[in-house]
Amino acid sequence: MFDRVVIAGVGLIGGSLGMDLRERRLARRVVGLVRREVTIREALAVGAVDEATLDPEALPRLSEGDLVVLATPVLTMPPLVRRLAPALASGALVTDAASTKAYLVRALPPLLPPGVEFIGGHPMAGSERGGVRHARRGLFHGARWVLTPDAQTSPEALAQLEALARAVEAEPLRLDPELHDAVVARISHLPHVVAAALATAAGPSAAGPDGDLPLDLLRRLAASGFRSTTRVADGPAPVWRDICLSNREALLASLDRFEAALAWLREAITTGDGEALSRGLEAAREARAQLVSDPGRQL
Amino acid sequence: MFDRVVIAGVGLIGGSLGMDLRERRLARRVVGLVRREVTIREALAVGAVDEATLDPEALPRLSEGDLVVLATPVLTMPPLVRRLAPALASGALVTDAASTKAYLVRALPPLLPPGVEFIGGHPMAGSERGGVRHARRGLFHGARWVLTPDAQTSPEALAQLEALARAVEAEPLRLDPELHDAVVARISHLPHVVAAALATAAGPSAAGPDGDLPLDLLRRLAASGFRSTTRVADGPAPVWRDICLSNREALLASLDRFEAALAWLREAITTGDGEALSRGLEAAREARAQLVSDPGRQL
Numbered sequence: 128m129f130d131r132v133v134i135a136g137v138g139l140i141g142g143s144l145g146m147d148l149r150e151r152r153l154a155r156r157v158v159g160l161v162r163r164e165v166t167i168r169e170a171l172a173v174g175a176v177d178e179a180t181l182d183p184e185a186l187p188r189l190s191e192g193d194l195v196v197l198a199t200p201v202l203t204m205p206p207l208v209r210r211l212a213p214a215l216a217s218g219a220l221v222t223d224a225a226s227t228k229a230y231l232v233r234a235l236p237p238l239l240p241p242g243v244e245f246i247g248g249h250p251m252a253g254s255e256r257g258g259v260r261h262a263r264r265g266l267f268h269g270a271r272w273v274l275t276p277d278a279q280t281s282p283e284a285l286a287q288l289e290a291l292a293r294a295v296e297a298e299p300l301r302l303d304p305e306l307h308d309a310v311v312a313r314i315s316h317l318p319h320v321v322a323a324a325l326a327t328a329a330g331p332s333a334a335g336p337d338g339d340l341p342l343d344l345l346r347r348l349a350a351s352g353f354r355s356t357t358r359v360a361d362g363p364a365p366v367w368r369d370i371c372l373s374n375r376e377a378l379l380a381s382l383d384r385f386e387a388a389l390a391w392l393r394e395a396i397t398t399g400d401g402e403a404l405s406r407g408l409e410a411a412r413e414a415r416a417q418l419v420s421d422p423g424r425q426l
Numbered sequence: 427m428f429d430r431v432v433i434a435g436v437g438l439i440g441g442s443l444g445m446d447l448r449e450r451r452l453a454r455r456v457v458g459l460v461r462r463e464v465t466i467r468e469a470l471a472v473g474a475v476d477e478a479t480l481d482p483e484a485l486p487r488l489s490e491g492d493l494v495v496l497a498t499p500v501l502t503m504p505p506l507v508r509r510l511a512p513a514l515a516s517g518a519l520v521t522d523a524a525s526t527k528a529y530l531v532r533a534l535p536p537l538l539p540p541g542v543e544f545i546g547g548h549p550m551a552g553s554e555r556g557g558v559r560h561a562r563r564g565l566f567h568g569a570r571w572v573l574t575p576d577a578q579t580s581p582e583a584l585a586q587l588e589a590l591a592r593a594v595e596a597e598p599l600r601l602d603p604e605l606h607d608a609v610v611a612r613i614s615h616l617p618h619v620v621a622a623a624l625a626t627a628a629g630p631s632a633a634g635p636d637g638d639l640p641l642d643l644l645r646r647l648a649a650s651g652f653r654s655t656t657r658v659a660d661g662p663a664p665v666w667r668d669i670c671l672s673n674r675e676a677l678l679a680s681l682d683r684f685e686a687a688l689a690w691l692r693e694a695i696t697t698g699d700g701e702a703l704s705r706g707l708e709a710a711r712e713a714r715a716q717l718v719s720d721p722g723r724q725l
Binding site: 364384 | 501570617646654670690709
């Protein structure tokens with residue numbers, strides 16, 4: 128399917144993609160570009176790459192039939208592409224795996240040499256456990272893989288990436304980058320920020336009216352509800368910092384919606400209006416049921 | 427262990443307790459008191475009770491060796507106990523399974539006949555799926571079972587309830603009711619209200635700056651992060667309405683902590699302060715790691 132695939136950033140996503148590319152023979156050679164020496168050893172150990180380097184200048188010259196997949200925190204991608212540009216020749220294809228798209232669709236194309244095409248991508252797989260040590264074959268099975276082509280996108284390049292998504296058992300989905308960002312702000316980025324605030328608020332601290340609650344007691348009584356409500360907050364901070372900053376407007380709009388919904392519930396609790404509170408909690412169940420198939424299943 | 431056990435409210439908790447009581451021969455007879463005819467059939471079908479009735483006056487007269495377990499929404503318990511009182515004679519023991527304790531420790535004892543003892547209880551097991559149809563044997567395995575004895579509590583009655591908790595493989599834990607309520611407000615009640623607001627905000631609506639996002643797209647892109655962050659919001663509204671209202675002060679104090687943490691993160695996002703945002707997200711991970719053993723495990 129591809130000759131050489133360079134994966135820039137061999138973590139959970141990049142590493143899992145490398146495993147599938149090699150396992151399924153989707154590329155002749157998979158080359159990792161990483162920041163730390165230890166990642167080279169880990170990436171080779173789990174079979175995520177055929178070779179890996181810290182040095183963009185050590186990369187093969189990439190052209191027709193070659194693919195670059197950017198899988199680093201989103202704000203690091205423009206400087207990364209500047210360093211990669213010398214290795215890119217006409218015909219090479221560039222995509223990414225970041226959770227925000229409009230920012231990259233604006234920022235990256237101007238940094239590429241003539242004849243090198245960029246199509247934004249977002250394979251919606253993963254977990255809160257980052258790093259190549261958590262990479263695994265089949266991570267993308269059943270996941271949506273958003274692609275954000277534009278007027279300049281060549282049908283051939285788009286078809287190649289859709290074929291790649293299908294080859295790893297994901298479902299390709301063409302979306303406008305702004306629409307993608309607005310939707311994931313609400314169902315992914317907002318939940319992450321809220322989960323982080325929840326973990327912070329629940330945790331021990333000197334501040335707050337009940338900041339003196341004993342940690343051992345909080346820990347003993349924290350059950351599955353707390354665990355699952357805050358699970359995503361265990362995700363890597365650099366990745367999520369960049370997501371929040373690169374999708375700021377959509378995220379702030381989602382935060383407005385959340386704060387309005389929370390204020391409504393808080394008002395019902397403060398005034399002791401059980402009837403309103405019931406309606407609010409029922410509305411929440413119905414909203415979730417519209418978004419989640421099999422709402423009862425635990426995850 | 428007990429002669430007769432009356433379970434008032436045969437849902438997930440009451441039904442699962444009834445199953446364990448009968449399966450493990452911890453009571454000579456388990457009698458369900460329920461509100462709806464259909465629950466009698468369901469409770470008998472899953473083996474949660476030996477018999478069940480809609481009518482408190484049909485209950486046997488309870489005294490020494492008998493136990494009443496209240497397992498209905500917390501605000502329904504005082505009126506329920508008024509209706510049960512005629513069936514209670516000196517020596518009978520009353521406990522409950524509600525998620526808030528201070529309110530009940532104040533409200534219930536004055537409603538009981540002389541010689542009838544109440545000890546608050548909170549078996550911290552369950553899931554968002556309410557109803558006796560989700561009841562199961564072993565639900566309490568490994569769970570904390572909080573008991574809130576006071577100065578009037580007899581050691582014998584407390585020992586009986588601790589033995590009951592251990593007999594269903596739960597871990598009894600004696601706590602001051604106010605302390606219990608403050609802790610669960612932070613690690614259970616706050617997460618529930620926040621998850622409800624999150625589901626409401628993420629869901630489709632005409633309101634809001636991006637209220638026009640297509641539902642099918644929100645649904646297609648909502649992944650495991652959204653599912654787990656909002657899972658508890660699928661819990662029964664009447665149960666959670668009563669929890670919020672009966673633990674209002676502690677819940678509002680926890681909401682203050684949450685809103686402060688969220689405002690801090692929002693400020694970093696608004697100003698684009700990546701360094702502060704990283705610190706905030708890292709602090710959230712550390713707070714969660716202090717409360718959750720094996721933070722990586724999904725639930």
